[in-house]
Amino acid sequence: xxxxxxxxxxxxxxxxxxxxxxIIEGRMIxxxxxxxxxxxxxxxxxxxxxxxxxxxxxxxxxxxxxxxGAFGGAFVKRLxxxxxxxxxxxxxxxxxxxxxxxxETACEARYALERACAPLAAQRRTPDHLATMRAEIHRQGQPxxxxxxxxxxxxxxxxxxxxxxxxxxxxxxxxxxxxAMQPLMNMITFTERSRExxxxxxxxxxxxxxxxxxxAADTNLERLAAYTxxxxxxxxxxxxxxxx
Amino acid sequence: xxxxxxxxxxxxxxxxxxxxxxIIEGRMIxxxxxxxxxxxxxxxxxxxxxxxxxxxxxxxxxxxxxxxGAFGGAFVKRLxxxxxxxxxxxxxxxxxxxxxxxxETACEARYALERACAPLAAQRRTPDHLATMRAEIHRQGQPxxxxxxxxxxxxxxxxxxxxxxxxxxxxxxxxxxxxAMQPLMNMITFTERSRExxxxxxxxxxxxxxxxxxxAADTNLERLAAYTxxxxxxxxxxxxxxxx
DNA sequence: TGCGCGGAAAATGTCAGACAATTAAATGTA
DNA sequence: TACATTTAATTGTCTGACATTTTCCGCGCA
Numbered sequence: 429x430x431x432x433x434x435x436x437x438x439x440x441x442x443x444x445x446x447x448x449x450x451i452i453e454g455r456m457i458x459x460x461x462x463x464x465x466x467x468x469x470x471x472x473x474x475x476x477x478x479x480x481x482x483x484x485x486x487x488x489x490x491x492x493x494x495x496x497g498a499f500g501g502a503f504v505k506r507l508x509x510x511x512x513x514x515x516x517x518x519x520x521x522x523x524x525x526x527x528x529x530x531x532e533t534a535c536e537a538r539y540a541l542e543r544a545c546a547p548l549a550a551q552r553r554t555p556d557h558l559a560t561m562r563a564e565i566h567r568q569g570q571p572x573x574x575x576x577x578x579x580x581x582x583x584x585x586x587x588x589x590x591x592x593x594x595x596x597x598x599x600x601x602x603x604x605x606x607x608a609m610q611p612l613m614n615m616i617t618f619t620e621r622s623r624e625x626x627x628x629x630x631x632x633x634x635x636x637x638x639x640x641x642x643x644a645a646d647t648n649l650e651r652l653a654a655y656t657x658x659x660x661x662x663x664x665x666x667x668x669x670x671x672x
Numbered sequence: 673x674x675x676x677x678x679x680x681x682x683x684x685x686x687x688x689x690x691x692x693x694x695i696i697e698g699r700m701i702x703x704x705x706x707x708x709x710x711x712x713x714x715x716x717x718x719x720x721x722x723x724x725x726x727x728x729x730x731x732x733x734x735x736x737x738x739x740x741g742a743f744g745g746a747f748v749k750r751l752x753x754x755x756x757x758x759x760x761x762x763x764x765x766x767x768x769x770x771x772x773x774x775x776e777t778a779c780e781a782r783y784a785l786e787r788a789c790a791p792l793a794a795q796r797r798t799p800d801h802l803a804t805m806r807a808e809i810h811r812q813g814q815p816x817x818x819x820x821x822x823x824x825x826x827x828x829x830x831x832x833x834x835x836x837x838x839x840x841x842x843x844x845x846x847x848x849x850x851x852a853m854q855p856l857m858n859m860i861t862f863t864e865r866s867r868e869x870x871x872x873x874x875x876x877x878x879x880x881x882x883x884x885x886x887x888a889a890d891t892n893l894e895r896l897a898a899y900t901x902x903x904x905x906x907x908x909x910x911x912x913x914x915x916x
Numbered sequence: 917t918g919c920g921c922g923g924a925a926a927a928t929g930t931c932a933g934a935c936a937a938t939t940a941a942a943t944g945t946a
Numbered sequence: 947t948a949c950a951t952t953t954a955a956t957t958g959t960c961t962g963a964c965a966t967t968t969t970c971c972g973c974g975c976a
Contacts, residue, residue, distance in 0.1 A: 437740075437937080437958060440728060452762065458770055464927060475960045477721050480928085484684060484725045485732035489762070496681075497968025498926040512767045515733075516760065518696065520844075522735070523756045526702055529841060536792075537841035544788035548780070597773060597781035597849070600764075605845050681929060681966080708956060719931045724957085741939025742955040 439474050440481035446472075447482065451491055451504055462492065462502040490515065509596055513603045520608035531612055531660040538605045539653035542586060545602065546633075546649055547642040549592030560588035561634045568627050578623065579613045585630060592637060613656075616663040625655060683718050684725035690716075691726065695735055695748055706736065706746040734759065753840055757847045764852035775856055775904040782849045783897035786830060789846060790893055791886040793836030804832035805878045812871050822867065823857045829874060836881060857900075860907040869899060 450456050463471065468479045483502055486492045490512075493505040524534055549557070564585040568578060583606055590602040618626075629652040636644035694700050707715065712723045727746055730736045734756075737749040768778055793801070808829040812822060827850055834846045862870075873896040880888035 439959080441731075444732070448762075452765065454769070466927085477724075477961095478959065480721075481725055481728045481958095484728045487685075488688070488729035488732040489759075491766070494928065495968085496928045496966070498924095499969060500927050500967080502928090506770050507763070507766045509767065509771070512763050515763055516848075518733070519751070519756050519759055522696065522751045523753065523844065524841070525698070526750050527753070533839055534841050537839050537845060540788040540792065540837075540839075540842060541785060541845060544784040548784065593784075595777055595781050595784075597768070597778050598784060600767065601781060601785060601845055601849050604760075605841070683930075710956085721932095722930065725929095738957065739939085740937070740957045742953090743940055744938080744956050746957090 439472070440478050440485065443468070443472050443474065443479060443482035444485040447486060448489075448491060451486075456504050458504050458506045460504050462504070464501055509600060512600055516600065516604040517607045520604035521611065524608050525611060531664050532657060534609055534612055535653065535657050535660055538609050539649060539656070541602055541605050542590065543646055543649050543653075545590045545593040545595075545598055546637075546645040548595060548598070549589055550637050550640045550642040550645050552594040553592035553637050553640075554594075557588050557592040558634065558638050561585055561630070561637070564588070565627060565630045565634060568623065568630065575616070575618050576614055578618055579610055579616075582613065582626070583607060583610055589633065589637065612660070615667065616659055618659075622655075622659055626652070629655065683716070684722050684729065687712070687716050687718065687723060687726035688729040691730060692733075692735060695730075700748050702748050702750045704748050706748070708745055753844060756844055760844065760848040761851045764848035765855065768852050769855060775908050776901060778853055778856055779897065779901050779904055782853050783893060783900070785846055785849050786834065787890055787893050787897075789834045789837040789842055790881070790889040792839060792842070793833055794881050794884045794886040794889050796838040797836035797881050797884075798838075801832050801836040802878065802882050805829055805874070805881070808832070809871060809874045809878060812867065812874065819860070819862050820858055822862055823854055823860075826857065826870070827851060827854055833877065833881065856904070859911065860903055862903075866899075866903055870896070873899065 447456075447462070456462070462468065462483075465476050465479050465483070468482075469476045472479065483492065483494070486502075487494065490505060490507055492502045494500070494502045523529075564581045567573065567581045568585075573581075586606050587599075587603070590606065591599050593599070629648055632648040633645055633652070636642075636648060691700075691706070700706070706712070706727075709720050709723050709727070712726075713720045716723065727736065727738070730746075731738065734749060734751055736746045738744070738746045767773075808825045811817065811825045812829075817825075830850050831843075831847070834850065835843050837843070873892055876892040877889055877896070880886075880892060
């Protein structure tokens with residue numbers, strides 16, 4: 429007398445879904461303890477390994493944490509910003525790398541979103557954000573910096589800009605867009621001249637943010653978007669010529 | 673002679689991480705088959721259930737899919753936009769519900785991002801997008817619509833707006849911001865007057881998008897943001913008064 | 917009475933072995 | 947050749963056991 433034999437097999441997925449729904453719909457609150465594996469097994473009429481597979485699925489999504497020992501068990505976990513960042517970045521990166529997303533598409537998305545942050549960042553940036561931006565600009569001017577390091581510094585710069593908006597939800601959403609672009613950016617070879625131009629634009633952006641001039645920040649971000657797009661188009665073209 | 677007894681216990685997490693890294697770093701490509709569970713068990717020197725728990729973790733993140741039968745097994749999965757949407761929405765919703773995010777913060781993030789899409793949507797919207805927007809506006813004008821349905825329709829309207837930008841990466845990033853707001857929006861009681869105002873603004877936005885007038889779209893989105901913020905503040909205030 | 921220590925208990929983590937279910941390829945047959 | 951049957955490989959599930967970790971409680975001792 430099985431409840432529903434509709435979806436053929438994969439009991440652990442069904443059980444995971446049932447528990448996940450309970451958490452999402454708020455029927456279980458943070459730090460509440462789930463029944464023990466044995467109890468869940470009895471409740472769902474499956475064996476303990478099956479329940480365990482279900483719990484591991486939830487653990488992979490940071491929905492629960494487990495704790496050994498007496499009065500241990502599985503607990504609904506408070507999803508921290510950091511973990512959410514991490515998951516979002518992983519997903520975004522894979523999405524881009526596995527779906528042959530055009531450089532233009534990713535670039536457009538990233539700068540559109542970043543420009544949305546700029547006015548807020550101009551209002552609210554703290555000395556900390558400005559210091560980070562300046563430090564990264566300085567690093568980007570160092571000769572002998574590898575292309576990878578240059579890109580990594582670029583990401584840090586832009587994250588500081590985004591964080592400057594002082595809205596953690598915005599930072600979270602943007603993290604995916606900014607970080608996921610890095611693998612695509614890494615394919616670009618930055619000549620000395622292009623680095624100079626980028627540093628120039630970064631400086632202009634930092635200046636505008638410091639001066640709380642939203643309009644100037646937007647203008648220069650737009651220029652940077654256009655320049656990055658051109659660089660990327662160039663690199664992609666070379667790349668495709670090589671493989672043809 | 674264990675390889676690394678550094679992190680005590682949770683072999684399945686370590687194994688999952690090892691495989692996940694291999695996929696993220698591109699050492700395994702889409703549709704490539706992983707070794708069978710028995711082979712992985714031998715390779716990592718653990719039992720099959722432990723390997724299975726690791727694989728379930730990866731399956732929960734849509735990194736692999738499994739297939740039964742001869743020549744079945746676990747395969748690296750192409751992460752589809754839809755699945756990525758789903759994961760992002762789940763994570764975003766939980767992040768907001770579990771971290772006592774202020775209505776203002778979420779609202780600000782959402783409209784900042786949406787306004788970033790508007791100019792692109794004005795350029796590229798198709799008749800389909802316009803039709804969806806008009807249909808939802810019509811629904812929102814129906815009397816007797818529950819607050820929940822009104823909110824759901826609101827989400828559909830805004831997703832059509834975002835999709836109108838014709839950039840799937842942008843749609844993906846925005847999905848989290850727009851959908852995750854719904855539980856917060858659901859706490860608002862929409863009076864007849866507030867619905868009228870929202871419908872009026874939605875109509876103005878749809879008109880602007882249809883006329884490809886980016887500036888008008890932006891202006892009205894800004895107004896909608898301000899109005900939503902005011903409604904939300906009101907609702908939150910009442911809510912906190914009730915519980916005090 | 918107060919304190920520390922050790923065992924019991926409860927829970928997750930891991931293992932071993934078995935069987936069921938499913939699927940594609942190989943094989944046999946008309 | 948075309949179709950049915952067998953077979954082998956692989957995941958899905960179950961049972962039972964043991965290892966490990968952690969908390970709690972009671973006991974002995976000062």
